Structure formats: C-alpha cells, structure tokens
Amino acid sequence: MKVKIQLQSARKGQSTTNLKDIVQKKLEMLGEKFCADIDRGSFPAIRMKSRSTSNIFYSQELRQYVLGDATITRSSRNIAHLRPLTQMIWTAYFVHELIKQKKTSTLRDVYYSAQAYDIFFKDQAESDNIITDLETAIGHPRESFNVFPEERSAVFGDLTIEYTVPGYEGRRLNLSSHPDGVMIGPALTDAKFIETSADKVIVIEKGAMFTRFVEEKVYENFNAILIYTAGQAPRSTRYFIRRLNRELGLPIYIFTDADPWGMHIAMVIISGSANAAHLTELTTPDAKWAGVWASDIIDYNLPSDRLNDRDIKRLKELKADPRYGDSHWQRQIDIFMKIKKKCELEAFSRYGLTHIVEKYLPERLKELEA
Amino acid sequence: MKVKIQLQSARKGQSTTNLKDIVQKKLEMLGEKFCADIDRGSFPAIRMKSRSTSNIFYSQELRQYVLGDATITRSSRNIAHLRPLTQMIWTAYFVHELIKQKKTSTLRDVYYSAQAYDIFFKDQAESDNIITDLETAIGHPRESFNVFPEERSAVFGDLTIEYTVPGYEGRRLNLSSHPDGVMIGPALTDAKFIETSADKVIVIEKGAMFTRFVEEKVYENFNAILIYTAGQAPRSTRYFIRRLNRELGLPIYIFTDADPWGMHIAMVIISGSANAAHLTELTTPDAKWAGVWASDIIDYNLPSDRLNDRDIKRLKELKADPRYGDSHWQRQIDIFMKIKKKCELEAFSRYGLTHIVEKYLPERLKELEA
Numbered sequence: 001m002k003v004k005i006q007l008q009s010a011r012k013g014q015s016t017t018n019l020k021d022i023v024q025k026k027l028e029m030l031g032e033k034f035c036a037d038i039d040r041g042s043f044p045a046i047r048m049k050s051r052s053t054s055n056i057f058y059s060q061e062l063r064q065y066v067l068g069d070a071t072i073t074r075s076s077r078n079i080a081h082l083r084p085l086t087q088m089i090w091t092a093y094f095v096h097e098l099i100k101q102k103k104t105s106t107l108r109d110v111y112y113s114a115q116a117y118d119i120f121f122k123d124q125a126e127s128d129n130i131i132t133d134l135e136t137a138i139g140h141p142r143e144s145f146n147v148f149p150e151e152r153s154a155v156f157g158d159l160t161i162e163y164t165v166p167g168y169e170g171r172r173l174n175l176s177s178h179p180d181g182v183m184i185g186p187a188l189t190d191a192k193f194i195e196t197s198a199d200k201v202i203v204i205e206k207g208a209m210f211t212r213f214v215e216e217k218v219y220e221n222f223n224a225i226l227i228y229t230a231g232q233a234p235r236s237t238r239y240f241i242r243r244l245n246r247e248l249g250l251p252i253y254i255f256t257d258a259d260p261w262g263m264h265i266a267m268v269i270i271s272g273s274a275n276a277a278h279l280t281e282l283t284t285p286d287a288k289w290a291g292v293w294a295s296d297i298i299d300y301n302l303p304s305d306r307l308n309d310r311d312i313k314r315l316k317e318l319k320a321d322p323r324y325g326d327s328h329w330q331r332q333i334d335i336f337m338k339i340k341k342k343c344e345l346e347a348f349s350r351y352g353l354t355h356i357v358e359k360y361l362p363e364r365l366k367e368l369e370a
Numbered sequence: 371m372k373v374k375i376q377l378q379s380a381r382k383g384q385s386t387t388n389l390k391d392i393v394q395k396k397l398e399m400l401g402e403k404f405c406a407d408i409d410r411g412s413f414p415a416i417r418m419k420s421r422s423t424s425n426i427f428y429s430q431e432l433r434q435y436v437l438g439d440a441t442i443t444r445s446s447r448n449i450a451h452l453r454p455l456t457q458m459i460w461t462a463y464f465v466h467e468l469i470k471q472k473k474t475s476t477l478r479d480v481y482y483s484a485q486a487y488d489i490f491f492k493d494q495a496e497s498d499n500i501i502t503d504l505e506t507a508i509g510h511p512r513e514s515f516n517v518f519p520e521e522r523s524a525v526f527g528d529l530t531i532e533y534t535v536p537g538y539e540g541r542r543l544n545l546s547s548h549p550d551g552v553m554i555g556p557a558l559t560d561a562k563f564i565e566t567s568a569d570k571v572i573v574i575e576k577g578a579m580f581t582r583f584v585e586e587k588v589y590e591n592f593n594a595i596l597i598y599t600a601g602q603a604p605r606s607t608r609y610f611i612r613r614l615n616r617e618l619g620l621p622i623y624i625f626t627d628a629d630p631w632g633m634h635i636a637m638v639i640i641s642g643s644a645n646a647a648h649l650t651e652l653t654t655p656d657a658k659w660a661g662v663w664a665s666d667i668i669d670y671n672l673p674s675d676r677l678n679d680r681d682i683k684r685l686k687e688l689k690a691d692p693r694y695g696d697s698h699w700q701r702q703i704d705i706f707m708k709i710k711k712k713c714e715l716e717a718f719s720r721y722g723l724t725h726i727v728e729k730y731l732p733e734r735l736k737e738l739e740a
Contacts, residue, residue, distance in 0.1 A: 116722050178557065208476040
C-alpha cells in the first residue's frame with residue numbers, strides 16, 4: 001500500500017538550515033578565538049584532533065573509522081606553523097564568505113581563489129589538506145561550508161523537496177519530474193524534504209541499470225527512490241543518502257557489480273573511508289549491500305569473468321579490513337576467492353531485460369526485509 | 371530583450387518522433403531484404419560502406435570525417451561471413467524490439483542480452499563492432515535505436531520540453547526546474563522542444579563552472595541554456611546540442627580548459643570523431659570554441675601550469691589534424707607551443723569568484739557575436 005507521507009514540520013529541513021547556521025557560528029567562534037588570543041597578548045593558536053594514521057581507529061559502535069584522542073596544536077609562536085595556520089585562517093574566512101554570500105565552490109576553485117587574496121599554496125594538494133584540517137577543526141564535512149565535489153550523480157523518485165538556494169527559496173520540485181534523473185548537487189544537498197510516498201531507497205552503481213529501473217517503474221512497483229552513483233558515490237551523494245535514511249527513516253539498499261570494487265562502493269556509503277575518519281556525517285551504517293553478491297553468481301547462474309590479480313589482491317585487503325568484519329561480508333569474500341569469478345549488474349540481461357526487476361529484485365528485497 | 375518563443379507546431383519534435391519511425395522502418399526493410407533473398411533462393415547478404423581507415427576522409431563541406439564510396443558485402447555464401455552476419459541480424463532484431471517496446475539499453479547490456487538468445491559474442495568489443503556496423507547500414511546513431519551511453523551530463527535553462535517516453539507522454543518540464551541540472555539521458559534525447567526564451571547555448575566542461583554559471587544567473591543575464599559535459603561530451607549530449615542548434619537555431623558556445631584536451635572536447639562537439647565517420651547526426655559544425663584560449667592565458671594573465679610531454683605530443687597531432695585547419699585553431703595551437711603553458715577554467719577565480727561571469731564571459735560573447 002502506498003501512503004503519501006507529509007513530513008512533520010518539526011522534521012522538515014531541520015538538518016540543513018540549522019546545519020549552515022551552526023557551521024557559520026563555529027567559523028565565527030574560530031575567528032573570535034584568534035582575536036582573543038591577540039588581545040590577551042598571546043600567540044594565536046588552534047588545537048585539533050590529529051589525523052595521523054596512528055590516531056585512526058575503527059569504531060564498532062559507529063561502524064566507521066574515527067579519530068582517537070591525540071591532538072595537535074598549530075601555534076603562530078612556531079615559525080614552521082605560521083604558513084599552515086595562516087592558510088587555515090584564510091580558508092576559514094573564505095568559506096565563511098561562501099556561506100554568507102550563498103555561493104558554492106570546489107577544491108580546485110578554492111586553490112585558485114586563494115591567489116586573489118595573495119595567499120600562497122604550493123599546489124592543490126596543499127590547499128586540499130588545509131580544507132581537511134578545517135573539516136577536522138569544525139567537525140563538519142566541507143559540503144557544509146559550501147565546498148562541493150566536481151562529480152555528480154542523480155536521483156529519481158517520489159520525493160518533493162523545497163529549495164533553500166538563492167532565487168529558488170520556497171520553490172518545490174518532485175524528484176520524479178525527469179525520468180533521466182536530476183543531479184545531486186549543491187541545491188539538492190541543501191533542500192528541505194517535504195513529502196514522499198516512498199518506503200525505501202535503492203542505490204545503483206550503473207547508469208544502464210538506473211535507467212532500466214526507471215523504465216520498469218521500480219519507483220512505483222517497489223515504492224522506491226532510486227539513486228545513481230556513477231561508480232564510487234561522490235560525497236554529496238553519500239550525505240544525501242544519509243539524510244534519506246536519517247530524516248525520512250527509509251531503509252537503503254545498494255546494488256553494485258559483484259567484484260571487490262563494487263563491494264567497496266557499497267561499503268564506503270555504509271561505513272565511509274579512513275580519509276574521512278574525522279567526519280561522521282557521510283556514512284549510513286544501516287544501509288545494506290543488496291547485491292550482486294558472489295553467491296548470486298552461482299545461485300542465479302550469471303555470466304561471469306575470471307578475477308584478475310588486482311581483484312584478488314584487493315579481496316585480500318578487504319578480508320583484513322575492520323569494516324568487513326561482519327560474517328556476511330566475510331562469507332562473500334570467501335566465495336569470491338573460491339569461485340574466482342566476478343560479474344556485472346548487466347549480467348542479468350542474459351535472461352532478458354526485465355529479469356533483474358521481475359525476479360532478482362523482489363526476491364532480494366524480501367530476503368533483506370525478513 | 372527576452373522573448374518567449376513558442377515553437378511552431380510544424381517544428382515541434384519533428385526530428386525525434388519521426389526519426390524513431392524512420393529507423394524502425396529501415397530495420398524492417400533490412401529484415402524484408404533478407405527474407406526476399408531467401409525466397410528468391412539466393413544467399414542473404416548485406417552491402418554497406420567500408421569503415422576501414424583507407425575509406426575515412428575529412429569533408430570540408432560537412433566539416434567532419436565521412437566515409438568514402440568503398441563498400442563491403444557480407445554474404446551468407448561466405449563461411450567467414452556467417453558469424454558477423456548472423457550477429458548483425460540478431461542485433462537488428464533486438465534493437466527493433468527495443469524501439470517497439472519503448473525500452474532502452476547500453477552497449478554492455480546488449481552484449482549480455484545476446485546470451486538470452488544463444489547468440490555468441492567472444493567479448494564486448496565484438497558486439498560493439500556489430501552495433502557500429504548496424505549504425506553504418508542504417509545510417510543513424512545507436513541512440514536512434516535506443517542504445518544509449520552509460521555516461522551522463524546535464525542541462526539547465528529556460529526550455530520547456532515534452533516527454534515521449536512511456537508513462538510520461540505529454541508531460542512537460544521546464545529545464546530550469548532544478549538548479550543542479552537535469553540529466554541528459556534517453557528521456558530528454560527523445561523529448562519534443564516546446565518553448566524557450568533562450569537565444570544561445572553555453573556548453574561547459576567542468577561541474578564547478580556549470581554550478582558557478584547557474585549561481586551567477588548566466589541563464590537569465592545572458593539568456594542562455596547551460597550544458598555540463600563532464601569532460602568529453604557523451605554522444606547523447608552531442609546529439610542534444612545538435613538539436614538545440616538545428617531545431618531552435620541557437621548559437622552554441624563551448625568553454626573548456628585551455629589545453630589540447632579541452633580544445634578537443636570542443637572539437638568533438640563541433641566536428642565529431644573519425645570513429646563516427648559513418649554518422650552525421652552527432653556533430654554541430656557551427657558551434658564555436660569560446661575559450662579558454664591559449665591567448666587568454668596571456669591576455670587575462672591567468673595562473674597556468676607548464677605543458678608536459680604528453681600535452682606537447684597531443685598538440686603536434688592536432689596541428690596536423692584536418693579538423694584543425696582553420697586559422698583560429700592553428701593560431702591557438704601555435705601560441706600553446708610558444709608559451710608552453712596551459713590553464714583551467716577555474717583559474718579565473720584568481721580574480722574572484724564572479725570574474726569569469728562578470729568580465730570574461732561578456733567580453734568573449736561580444737567578440738564572437740561580432
């Protein structure tokens with residue numbers, strides 16, 4: 001049964017509007033702290049969690065990597081710190097301006113923008129690193145201070161959103177308006193969720209299968225919001241998936257190719273990456289990898305290719321990775337190693353174009369919902 | 371002045387609706403020809419243009435590569451031809467079914483689908499090649515028989531379209547409904563153009579600049595439809611750009627990074643590739659590469675990087691390429707070689723986030739419109 005859910009006003013857009021305010025406030029507090037240091041006659045300094053590998057731990061509770069308690073201090077008293085500290089203060093100023101002016105930027109763009117202020121970065125790696133420092137100090141991902149990824153992915157389904165970006169405030173769009181999907185960019189990231197009849201989210205790695213699912217009306221027959229990641233999900237897409245799970249309480253099912261790379265696309269959505277150990281807003285620990293599993297290659301007799309040396313090396317790494325500790329993951333890795341085969345989502349077309357939607361999808365959802 | 375143009379009904383969607391009918395008819399004629407051969411007691415055969423490199427020529431008139439007059443014949447009388455001929459007949463049958471059932475597919479998906487019919491392809495390269503044969507025989511790109519690229523790009527601007535895909539027939543969308551852009555996929559490719567106030571199309575290689583252009587209201591201040599190619603434009607995006615130029619008479623301006631790879635993104639939109647010499651529906655010869663030019667690096671004093679060996683090798687290839695025969699292209703290649711520098715679209719941020727929109731864009735458009 002399909003029920004249109006009007007979201008409680010208490011819940012509506014609660015996350016994003018407030019989030020920008022919180023981040024803006026935190027940036028201002030950072031600036032005030034530096035000023036206070038100077039007023040007191042002491043050297044401005046900042047203390048933040050260390051991101052060195054020795055301070056990265058896997059948290060069973062959060063089901064993601066987190067930073068430990070080790071901290072570092074950057075002080076203007078230390079000549080070696082002057083450069084990164086200055087860069088960080090400028091970066092904080094710049095992203096604060098972005099929020100205030102309701103503009104967005106990218107990592108590459110921030111690197112060039114610095115030159116407009118005579119702030120020098122040796123290369124983009126240096127400015128990227130300072131932005132990660134700022135994420136660590138503020139405790140929020142860079143998307144929250146308007147630095148977005150270049151990559152895009154798309155969404156399709158019955159969810160009405162309301163924009164908060166300039167020129168579009170208050171305007172609404174139902175995300176089933178365009179069958180090719182609408183892009184997940186800055187405007188969607190900051191939009192409020194208004195109304196939906198969906199009761200689940202299906203995330204798909206491949207464009208071909210995303211289009212198949214739209215054409216076969218999976219959004220209608222399975223009450224699902226469909227998301228296309230275009231390979232590894234960009235950060236703003238992971239953030240959007242988390243919002244669908246947290247704010248709307250929708251279960252998330254992820255479909256990828258059956259190989260270590262596909263598994264890991266699902267895992268990064270679920271438990272994030274070690275690179276983002278300083279953030280907790282990009283993961284969806286309750287999301288489920290719904291297939292294609294190694295066991296599906298056998299159970300559904302799917303056309304497959306042999307694993308190559310790189311695949312096998314990668315599987316060995318995943319086997320030892322704490323994120324893959326769960327018995328289901330371990331079992332699937334073991335099956336991959338045993339059958340030495342991999343296969344793609346499109347492999348189901350071997351049984352006709354609609355097989356994946358008519359047989360595999362309902363069977364798998366039933367299994368996972370049980 | 372901005373005028374809303376209601377497109378003449380004679381023009382509305384003329385291209386696509388009829389195109390599908392034409393392609394369907396051509397596929398049926400192909401089948402009837404084989405049947406007639408058999409009825410007459412002769413071996414079924416097909417004759418088509420040769421795609422060997424010795425039969426690929428550059429046409430100054432069409433400003434693209436075209437096939438010459440050499441033909442090849444595939445006959446079931448020849449044992450060596452039986453396999454590719456059978457594969458081609460199946461492929462023609464399969465894509466005819468796609469059109470009839472209003473479904474879409476991808477190259478990868480066709481490869482797997484063949485297995486459902488016990489048609490054997492050694493690998494995807496073999497099935498891809500047969501699809502190109504079919505394009506050659508039919509004279510239309512694979513998108514016209516519903517085999518779409520996996521890659522997606524996006525569009526934003528004041529253009530109202532009307533869908534023709536199942537479940538959406540007659541529904542309309544204005545392409546300025548979603549500020550992050552809507553995807554250019556099968557549904558948009560086959561949509562009718564209804565109404566627009568735009569008087570130009572601006573094509574952008576980078577997501578960061580596409581978003582900047584939306585945020586700075588380029589669509590409003592310059593009456594432009596904005597297209598984001600995400601690097602090399604996927605074929606369906608090139609087809610969509612051609613439609614905007616041909617059906618709506620809109621000039622096309624392409625902005626890329628200032629390097630040989632960026633130039634070539636523009637060139638493939640304008641004059642296509644040698645791989646697609648058998649097709650004329652994917653090019654827009656009147657589209658213009660609007661920047662970033664090598665001369666802009668000097669004129670606008672842009673931050674730049676040194677050309678590497680690969681860049682220089684590529685520039686030498688382009689210098690000798692017949693598509694680059696025009697004096698403007700030749701001059702820009704010479705400047706690249708002389709200054710040995712390249713730069714990115716984002717480099718304008720060196721003068722502030724809005725510099726590219728407030729200074730560079732109006733100056734360049736004025737120059738090109740003159």
